[in-house]
Amino acid sequence: xxxxxxxxxxxxxxxxxxxxxxxxxxxxxxxxxxxxxxxxxxxxxxxxxxxxxxxxxxxxxxxxxxxxxxxxxxxxxxxxxxxxxxxxxxxxxxxxxxxxxxxxxxxxxxxxxxxxxxxxxxxxxxxxxxxxxxxxxxxxxxxxxxxxxxxxxxxxxxxxxxxxxxxxxxxxxxxxxxxxxxxxxxxxxxxxxxxxxxxxxxxxxxxxxxxxxxxxxxxxxxxx
Amino acid sequence: xxxxxxxxxxxxxxxxxxxxxxxxxxxxxxxxxxxxxxxxxxxxxxxxxxxxxxxxxxxxxxxxxxxxxxxxxxxxxxxxxxxxxxxxxxxxxxxxxxxxxxxxxxxxxxxxxxxxxxxxxxxxxxxxxxxxxxxxxxxxxxxxxxxxxxxxxxxxxxxxxxxxxxxxxxxxxxxxxxxxxxxxxxxxxxxxxxxxxxxxxxxxxxxxxxxxxxxxxxxxxxxxxxxxxxxxxxxxxxxxxxxxxxxxxxxxxxxxxxxxxxxxxxxxxxxxxxxxxxxxxxxxxxxxxxxxxxxxxxxxxxxxxxxxxxxxxxxxxxxxxxxxxxxxxxxxxxxxxxxxxxxxxxxxxxxxxxxxxxxxxxxxxxxxxxxxxxxxxxxxxxxxxxxxxxxxxxxxxxxxxxxxxxxxxxxxxxxxxxxxxxxxxxxxxxxxxxxxxxxxxxxxxxxxxxxxxxxxxxx
Numbered sequence: 001x002x003x004x005x006x007x008x009x010x011x012x013x014x015x016x017x018x019x020x021x022x023x024x025x026x027x028x029x030x031x032x033x034x035x036x037x038x039x040x041x042x043x044x045x046x047x048x049x050x051x052x053x054x055x056x057x058x059x060x061x062x063x064x065x066x067x068x069x070x071x072x073x074x075x076x077x078x079x080x081x082x083x084x085x086x087x088x089x090x091x092x093x094x095x096x097x098x099x100x101x102x103x104x105x106x107x108x109x110x111x112x113x114x115x116x117x118x119x120x121x122x123x124x125x126x127x128x129x130x131x132x133x134x135x136x137x138x139x140x141x142x143x144x145x146x147x148x149x150x151x152x153x154x155x156x157x158x159x160x161x162x163x164x165x166x167x168x169x170x171x172x173x174x175x176x177x178x179x180x181x182x183x184x185x186x187x188x189x190x191x192x193x194x195x196x197x198x199x200x201x202x203x204x205x206x207x208x209x210x211x212x213x214x215x216x217x218x219x220x221x222x223x224x
Numbered sequence: 225x226x227x228x229x230x231x232x233x234x235x236x237x238x239x240x241x242x243x244x245x246x247x248x249x250x251x252x253x254x255x256x257x258x259x260x261x262x263x264x265x266x267x268x269x270x271x272x273x274x275x276x277x278x279x280x281x282x283x284x285x286x287x288x289x290x291x292x293x294x295x296x297x298x299x300x301x302x303x304x305x306x307x308x309x310x311x312x313x314x315x316x317x318x319x320x321x322x323x324x325x326x327x328x329x330x331x332x333x334x335x336x337x338x339x340x341x342x343x344x345x346x347x348x349x350x351x352x353x354x355x356x357x358x359x360x361x362x363x364x365x366x367x368x369x370x371x372x373x374x375x376x377x378x379x380x381x382x383x384x385x386x387x388x389x390x391x392x393x394x395x396x397x398x399x400x401x402x403x404x405x406x407x408x409x410x411x412x413x414x415x416x417x418x419x420x421x422x423x424x425x426x427x428x429x430x431x432x433x434x435x436x437x438x439x440x441x442x443x444x445x446x447x448x449x450x451x452x453x454x455x456x457x458x459x460x461x462x463x464x465x466x467x468x469x470x471x472x473x474x475x476x477x478x479x480x481x482x483x484x485x486x487x488x489x490x491x492x493x494x495x496x497x498x499x500x501x502x503x504x505x506x507x508x509x510x511x512x513x514x515x516x517x518x519x520x521x522x523x524x525x526x527x528x529x530x531x532x533x534x535x536x537x538x539x540x541x542x543x544x545x546x547x548x549x550x551x552x553x554x555x556x557x558x559x560x561x562x563x564x565x566x567x568x569x570x571x572x573x574x575x576x577x578x579x580x581x582x583x584x585x586x587x588x589x590x591x592x593x594x595x596x597x598x599x600x601x602x603x604x605x606x607x608x609x610x611x612x613x614x615x616x617x618x619x620x621x622x623x624x625x626x627x628x629x630x631x632x633x634x635x636x637x638x639x640x641x642x643x644x645x646x647x648x649x650x651x652x653x654x655x656x657x658x659x660x661x662x663x664x665x666x667x668x669x670x671x672x673x674x675x676x677x678x679x680x681x682x683x
Contacts, residue, residue, distance in 0.1 A: 009477055009480065009481055009484075011480075011481035011484050011485055012481050012484040014488060015483075015484030015487045016484070018491075022491075080472060080473045080476035080477050081469070081472055081473060082468050082473075082520050082521075082523075082524050083577045084468045084469055084472070084523075084524045084527055084528065085465055085469070087532075089576075089577065091545065097548075098549075100476075101476045101479070101480040102476060102480040102482075102483045102513040102516075103483075104510070104552070104554065105483070105484075105487045106554045107552055107553055110553035110554050114553065140544070140563070146562055147563040147564065147565060148561065148563070149547055149551065149561035149562070149563055149601075150561075151551075151553060151555075152553055196558050199558075200560055
């Protein structure tokens with residue numbers, strides 16, 4: 001994936017670039033706001049990691065332009081600012097997520113991955129299977145009357161299974177969707193996430209069924 | 225408790241009323257005095273007239289004094305029907321010739337020839353008494369004949385009372401008119417104070433522009449004193465805001481750089497001892513980062529609570545957003561997180577940034593110190609109160625330390641900064657609510673933030 005990093009602090013930029021390159025991504029790094037804005041006019045990326053306080057042009061203004069031009073590229077904002085006088089937050093300006101500096105690099109990577117994955121999912125906003133309803137825009141999952149918060153990886157797994165009820169997904173296939181190649185987990189990781197998901201969907205009128213020797217499928221209740 | 229000061233209006237009314245009442249009493253007394261004088265003068269003339277008529281009737285017949293008081297002498301006096309009339313005429317030896325023997329027995333001898341009038345008592349009744357001396361110069365009987373006429377004082381008193389009453393009624397009417405005029409005058413004079421008070425009351429608490437209201441000269445010192453305070457407050461607020469903004473950027477940036485360099489180093493140190501030191505550095509910088517963030521966050525929410533006017537805030541969306549930001553993607557353990565939120569937006573008047581910060585801190589606390597496997601976020605509406613409940617299945621907080629944990633650095637823990645609940649409590653208070661706890665039961669331990677739906681009007 002191609003990532004555009006706009007960050008003027010060299011020490012920070014270096015570490016972010018190294019982290020994502022190590023994860024197999026291509027990173028373009030720009031330190032000047034004006035220059036970054038110019039590059040965004042002609043180049044498209046899979047994810048933009050945007051600092052707010054920049055020389056040349058501030059991150060909010062770059063973001064506003066980007067959204068004004070109709071770009072839907074996911075943007076993760078990094079900020080050292082205090083919201084001491086802000087009336088609206090970064091998310092209201094069109095950022096998809098944001099982290100306050102100093103941040104945990106693992107957290108940055110996890111959130112960035114989730115944003116890139118989202119971009120390649122299908123565009124349907126509501127997915128339903130039995131009484132399990134996934135609202136992709138609101139990132140919420142309802143089980144009957146109950147709303148459950150899922151981690152991004154669990155949500156991705158549920159989205160995959162629930163979008164094609166009845167279809168059996170192989171463990172290897174799910175593994176590819178859930179993890180990057182650098183994370184090198186084994187199929188046990190899929191079993192772990194399926195286990196967590198089952199626990200969280202307890203009492204739902206739909207269930208994740210194990211198809212022995214092959215993989216998993218999701219079925220609305222009564223059809224198993 | 226300070227003594228309650230009476231209002232300026234009450235003070236003036238009490239003072240003016242006292243002056244008017246004193247005047248009324250004094251003038252009433254004077255009126256009574258003059259009325260009595262006037263009544264006496266009128267009635268005394270009749271009394272003296274009667275004495276003269278009796279004196280005219282004193283004659284010497286056959287060498288003896290005789291007196292036949294003419295009926296006409298009493299006619300005028302008899303006009304006052306309720307009064308009794310007494311008289312006595314003494315001969316030259318001072319013996320009673322005719323009339324009431326006891327009348328004015330002890331009266332001193334009249335000095336001159338003219339009539340004297342005075343107050344006296346006869347038969348236990350107060351009377352007004354006129355005495356006249358007539359010199360008889362008959363060869364047979366010569367000397368002083370005294371004529372005394374007395375009349376009870378009831379009619380005089382009635383007349384005096386009548387006059388006094390009328391005068392007093394006039395005075396009272398005048399006083400009431402004066403008091404009424406005073407009330408209007410005071411109200412008119414106090415109007416600018418009322419206007420100033422209204423201008424101050426209507427003012428947005430976050431408005432730090434100077435007062436521009438026109439006031440009379442007497443109030444100008446107050447308005448300028450208020451304006452001096454407002455400008456000092458504004459200077460303080462601006463300084464505070466600038467400080468928080470500068471501190472945030474200037475501290476966070478190098479701290480992030482430090483984190484970044486440690487992160488880079490962590491992939492390059494192979495020596496186990498080196499890795500050990502590096503991981504300790506990571507722990508320490510994480511601690512410092514968290515502390516800086518909470519300190520800045522605390523300063524920010526306190527500052528915002530004083531300067532950001534309340535706006536329309538959807539608490540449901542705020543809670544979702546707070547969970548999204550506070551729940552780390554990289555949390556090691558699996559925590560079942562459920563949300564029990566109304567499906568419709570729940571709006572209150574408040575500050576979305578502060579509310580989100582408060583809820584984030586409560587969730588962060590629950591994840592850090594509790595919630596081994598379960599976290600529940602609930603939002604309830606109870607009349608004018610909106611309750612946000614964060615429940616976890618952790619050990620909870622002992623009841624005796626509840627008052628401490630909501631205080632700034634009230635209960636610092638090795639991993640926390642001791643500011644999380646202080647932030648949430650400050651935000652709850654700014655929203656007309658409070659931060660409370662629910663004792664651990666089978667369901668778990670819960671932190672409850674209560675918010676007033678409309679602490680004031682949404683601007």
